[in-house]
Amino acid sequence: MATEIKLPELGENLEGGEVLDIKTAEGQNVTEGQTLIEVDAEKSTIEVPAPVAGRIAKYLIKKGDKITVGQTICIIEASGVQTNGGGSGAAVKIQICRRAPRQLGG
Secondary structure, eight states: OEEEEEOOOOSTTOOEEEEEEEOSOTTOEEOTTOEEEEEEOSSEEEEEEOSSOEEEEEESOOTTOEEETTOEEEEEEOOSOOOSSOOTTOOOOOEEEEOOOOOOOO
């Protein structure tokens, strides 16, 4: 069974961002919770994890794309990969990494 993976809500008043990095490749097996992509959203780098385990069948985005909440980012096909007890309806927990402000002058 294939599952469309959509960009989850990133935080209050954040509607999307730019894809900074894709951490897995098409054809690669992933576990539930494994980071799929990193998104730049208003001074924060957000890691988006896989809500289900399986094999990445296809990415529908690429590095540098602007994406929005609810947009499909990839398709994961079910496989024999061990899950952490979730399922296709599992909640996604995202990790936000705040960037330190840049120092001006020297």
